[in-house]
Amino acid sequence: MPPCFVLLTDFGLADPYVGQLRGVLHQLAPGCGCIDLSHGVPHFRVETGALYLAASVPYLPFHAICLAVVDPGVGSQRAILCLRMGHRTFIAPDNGLLCLAAAQHGNGDARVWRLRPGIVSGNPSATFHARDIMAPAAAKLATGTPPEALGEEMPTAAMHSPVWIRPETTDSGLVARILHVDHFGNCILNIPSAADMPAHEMRHKGRRTPLVAVDHYAALPTGHIGLLCGSQGYWEIAANRDSAATLLDLHTGDSVTFPDVK
Amino acid sequence: MPPCFVLLTDFGLADPYVGQLRGVLHQLAPGCGCIDLSHGVPHFRVETGALYLAASVPYLPFHAICLAVVDPGVGSQRAILCLRMGHRTFIAPDNGLLCLAAAQHGNGDARVWRLRPGIVSGNPSATFHARDIMAPAAAKLATGTPPEALGEEMPTAAMHSPVWIRPETTDSGLVARILHVDHFGNCILNIPSAADMPAHEMRHKGRRTPLVAVDHYAALPTGHIGLLCGSQGYWEIAANRDSAATLLDLHTGDSVTFPDVK
Amino acid sequence: MPPCFVLLTDFGLADPYVGQLRGVLHQLAPGCGCIDLSHGVPHFRVETGALYLAASVPYLPFHAICLAVVDPGVGSQRAILCLRMGHRTFIAPDNGLLCLAAAQHGNGDARVWRLRPGIVSGNPSATFHARDIMAPAAAKLATGTPPEALGEEMPTAAMHSPVWIRPETTDSGLVARILHVDHFGNCILNIPSAADMPAHEMRHKGRRTPLVAVDHYAALPTGHIGLLCGSQGYWEIAANRDSAATLLDLHTGDSVTFPDVK
Known part of the structure; x- marks a missing residue:
């Protein structure tokens, strides 16, 4: 089976930027598929992009070559990484975008390379x-070039690792971060589903909100706020046919505290 | 020719949900194409999704396997249906999403199955x-499993059939429903193009609007409201280079009355 | 290598219109790829669509068949053109949408045909x-019909050529037009990168803005406005991690003057 490109960016779909990416990949590696994971990561919100990747790894084709670009530092000295986990490969700037995926799905066999400048001929724009x-590098990988020909291997522990990679245990309880508010207003936290979350209350901006534990949205009584293991592999704050984000004034990047989780 | 998946949802494109669907389909049925019909159905607006499907059936590949998901009842007891019309197959919740397509394009040969719980191995999220x-079921169909292996056949008349499936003839005239306000502000009604529409006036929220019958937007005099057989197979209320919806304060779900159509 | 369709429209992605295009192309020319360049051209903004095309030509597959539709005159008498440059083919209404691409990338070998009415069987909607x-015509080209079988050749100079095709030299300086404000707030001008732009100031709506020449966004000091050769092949007005459009109240279609470029 030929590799399949997977694209994740904060470019939006209004501009021709994503189309140009697709054109370059099609031209340089014509037999490959191409799947848009999302181009709707909010501008420069690396944590949201990192969540999208980590949440999606199990659903990507086994031979995916994923190009992930949320890159406020483009043109500066930040490195470009190539991460391999199983048969899947990820190319992204070294700014934390790959950290959740590597933490959740690395399974000890993740390897990472720092791409060398000058791997692409011609005169790239700044x-x-x-x-x-990145797209020409992805096309090289898709057509058989091994990662070691594109850069130097480095320890995965040397990848940039931001504070939001995991929740923080404090005297006031577990302090988590909202990585993403989805289209339905569900607020996805940086707490993997595998963690126990016996929380009955959440604190945010001085407000206390009681939480109902449910396993799907329709099970939530109207007007109540739920805590559930959503489909993305992380705990979510949600409402039934309503936006938890709007009801509670929650935003991506906000911290919330669960006082009874210690 | 291999089957081609067609996706219709209300998920939007900002989140990674559509990308995960595409990834699962590519992984389980790699040789198939995949066309996005739209992911912009407004949240939970089943009638708009139903219109998109009915309007698009003639333009879908002959071997389309369409996954249609506007599903406010996810996780509850609503059934999942598999509808076959000609060589085209549709998988959707039983909430009316398939009703217009079946009514417009069934031609007496439509067949429908109710999917059995447990057709998919593993532990699906709630x-x-x-x-x-639904995506694994679609992939099974694409790779040769017949619908009868996935569920029980049921009469098409037993599918959920909402009130907006057709306009209503009343003493005040024909009462139609706006199924969709498109990107240009055209308002698409639940009246198939095949119906006669000798209407010269529309009533809505106490206001009377004279209507001009035209066959394309540019033929409408500026400032006038047109009634035309649009490209979607249903009658539309439209303006020329302007939004009829904004001019007349029309919204999806609104009822409008045509007093001279009886 | 089979041809690859490339789609550019102002249809947006909320409605099923783009999905219907994709369905028709897949049905009539099933072996071809299909790339969305963008469907986010603002309604009826032909100059923005023209920019997208001109900026993207170098990144399109060599055998691209591009369907470009920003068409306020649909249904009226405007012609439909087929432009060939190298191995790439473009189908679009004759309203200026192709003019920048032809001017930038024609290289003297561009040829253009005016499609004959009636090339498509059946009863097209108005x-x-x-x-x-256009989609059936594109599918004919993709499956081997030559352009001369679809219409009459005409001189490229007879294509519609709008005023915004190039900036204007005046006594007050160079007067340029903003063809597009992108997702990040960068304002793209109708001045190709190949032009010298020794500008230190911009005038717009009575305001004078000093300009810093940089080669990437991160090089711009906070609070300053930059003039740079962006990635799209045209000069851009930009800010660092901020929207130049918002800071300076710039909009697509606005004229800006560079007094020191004469």
Whole structure:
């Protein structure tokens, strides 16, 4: 089976930028499929992009070559990484975008390379490395070039690791971070589903909200806020046919505290 | 020719949900194409999704396997249906989403099955049946499993049939429903193009609007409201280079009355 | 290598219109790829669509067949063109949508045909020529019909050529037009990168803005406005991690003057 490209960016779909990426990949590696994971990561919100990746790894084709670009530092000195986990490969800037995926799905066999400058011929633009450097690198991988030919291996522990990679245990309880507010207003936390979450209350901006534990949205009584293991592999704050984010004034990047989780 | 998946949802494109659907389909049925019909159905607006499907059937590949998901009842007891019309197959919750397509394009040969719980191995999430149940079922159909292996056949007349499936003839005239306000502000009604519509006036929220019959938008005099057989197979209320919805304060779900159609 | 369709429209992705286009192309020319360049051209903004095309030509597959539809005159008498440059082919209404691409990338070998009415069998809708006329024409080209079988050749100079095709040299300086404000707030001008732009100031709506020349966004000091050769092949007005459009109240279609470029 030929590799399949997977694209994740904060470019949006209004501009021609994603189309140009697709064009370059099709031209350089024409037999491969191409799946858009999302281009709707909010501008420069690396934590949301990191969540999308970590949540999606189990659903990506086994031979996926994923190009992940949320890159406020484009043109500066930040490195570009190539991460391999199983048969799947990820190319992304070294700014934390890959950290949750590696933490959740690395299973001890993850390997990472720092791409060398100059791997691409021609004169790449200074503002669109995704199209001019990362896409050609992805196409090289798709057509048989091994990662070691594109850069130097480095320890996975040397990848940039931001504070939001996991919740923090404090005297006031577990302090978690909202990584993403989805289209339905569900608020996804940086707490993997595998963690126990015996929480009956959440604190946020001085407000206490009682929580109901449920396993799907329709099970939530109207007007109540639920805590559930959503489909994304992380705990979520949700409401039934309503937006928990709007009801509670929650936003991506906010911290919330669960006082009874210690 | 291999089957081609067609996706219709209300998930939007900002979240990774559609990308995960695509990933699962690519993994389980790699040789198939995949076309996005739309992911912009407004949240939980089943009638708009039903219109999109009915309007698009003639333009879908002959061997389309369409996954249609506008599913406010996910996780509850609503059934999942598999509808076959000609060579095309549709998988959707039993909430009216398939009713217009079956009514417009069934031609007496439509057949429908109710999917059995447990057709998919593993442990599906309670909140994302599209990815965890419907997509694997679609992949099974694409790779040769017949519908009868996935569920029990039922009469098409037993499918959920909402009130908006057709306009209502009343003493005040024909009462129609706006199924969709498109990107250009055109308002699409639940009246198939095949129906005669000798209407010169529309009533809505106490206001009377004279209507001009035209066959394309540019033929409408500026400032006038047109009634035309649009490209979607249903009658539309439209303006020329302007939004009829904004001009007349029309919204999806609104009822409008045509007093001279009886 | 089979041809690859490339789609550019102002249809947005909420409605099923783009999905219907994709369905028709897949049905009529099933072996071909299909890339969405963008469907987010603002309604009827031909200059923005023209920019998207011109900026993207170098990144399109060599055998691209591009369907470009920003078409306020649909249903009226405007012609439909087929432009060939190298191995790439473009189908679009004759309203200026192709003018920048032809000017930037024509290289003297561009050829253009005016499609004959009636090339498509059946009864096309009067409101959706993209689906009912242009897509079938594109599929014919993809499956081997030569352009001369679809229409009459005409001189490229006879294509519609709008005023915004190039900036204007005046006594007050160079007057340029904003063709597009992108997702990040960068304002793209109708000045190709190949032009010298020794500008230190921009005037717009009575305001003078000093400009810093940089080569990537992160090089811009906070609070300053930059003039740079962006990745799209045209000069851009930009800010660092901020929206130049919002800071300076710039909009697509606005004229800006560079007094020191004469």
